[in-house]
Amino acid sequence: MAVQISPSILSADFARLADEAAAVPNADWLHVDVMDYHFVPNLTLGLPVVEALRKATSLPLDCHLMIADPDRWAPSYAEAGAGSVTIHAEASSAPVRTLREIRSQGARAGLALNPATAVEPYEDLIGELDMLLLMTVEPGFGGQPFLDVVLPKIRRARALIERHGGQVWLQVDGGVSADTIERCAQAGADVFVAGSAVYGADDRVAAVDSLRALAEGVS
Ligand code: DX5
Ligand code: ZN
Numbered sequence: 776m777a778v779q780i781s782p783s784i785l786s787a788d789f790a791r792l793a794d795e796a797a798a799v800p801n802a803d804w805l806h807v808d809v810m811d812y813h814f815v816p817n818l819t820l821g822l823p824v825v826e827a828l829r830k831a832t833s834l835p836l837d838c839h840l841m842i843a844d845p846d847r848w849a850p851s852y853a854e855a856g857a858g859s860v861t862i863h864a865e866a867s868s869a870p871v872r873t874l875r876e877i878r879s880q881g882a883r884a885g886l887a888l889n890p891a892t893a894v895e896p897y898e899d900l901i902g903e904l905d906m907l908l909l910m911t912v913e914p915g916f917g918g919q920p921f922l923d924v925v926l927p928k929i930r931r932a933r934a935l936i937e938r939h940g941g942q943v944w945l946q947v948d949g950g951v952s953a954d955t956i957e958r959c960a961q962a963g964a965d966v967f968v969a970g971s972a973v974y975g976a977d978d979r980v981a982a983v984d985s986l987r988a989l990a991e992g993v994s
Contacts, residue, residue, distance in 0.1 A: 776965040778990040779803035780983050781837045781946070783970035785819065785917045792824070796832035798979045801987075804837035804858065806948070806968045813843040814866050815915035822851055829856040839887065839948065839968075841914045842866065846873045853880030861885030861908050861946075865892060874903040885946070889914060890925050894932045901939040906966065907932055911959070912949030917970040921950025926962050933963025953989060960990040 781804035787795035796805050807828065810819040828836060835858030840849055845862035846869045852860045853876070860877045864886055867873055877884040883905035888894060890910055909929055912919040929947065936943045947959045948968035956967055969986055976982035
């Protein structure tokens with residue numbers, strides 16, 4: 776399992792997104808939180824901003840769609856050049872079709888689960904996924920405290936992924952910081968989203984490096 780760090784621009788300065796992307800050249804991905812005021816009680820950005828960001832950074836975009844009806848909108852994010860597009864299981868009524876459409880547009884396909892959503896019902900979809908995202912806060916806002924209650928699910932998800940060949944990445948998102956990343960890595964996560972822990976730091980490069988070192992230290 777290779778550790779990957781995906782800084783979330785939700786905690787960045789939205790008026791300076793190109794500069795904020797350039798501030799984390801040592802990251803593996805740039806995590807882009809798309810929110811629509813319907814699936815979550817917050818509104819961020821959409822396709823035009825993703826298209827602009829695509830041209831403004833060489834980092835691959837990790838688009839996390841916290842939107843209603845992702846079946847309708849997700850393929851456009853893949854088409855716009857996102858490297859990875861993640862939909863929420865709770866919001867999708869045709870996840871297999873949507874995940875296949877994301878892949879057919881050349882992006883990696885991700886499925887996200889809220890803290891209270893069990894992973895077991897999705898075991899049969901593992902072959903349709905490149906990444907499983909387990910939310911470690913309720914989605915909608917940056918800077919919330921990490922929910923330890925999700926740790927057993929991270930362990931169960933890792934075991935399930937290993938039973939199916941071990942190819943699917945296991946991402947955690949929410950409250951990931953120098954205080955919590957080792958717990959996540961220990962439980963089996965390998966892709967770490969960090970918003971406030973990176974963009975709230977004075978030295979973003981050092982923040983990414985130290986999160987990576989902490990996760991690698993336990994994996
Ligand atoms: C929350 C978003 C996260 C958010 C994480 O719903 O999906 O990606 O940016 O922020 P932190 O790392 O501050 O919890
Ligand atoms: Zn996110």
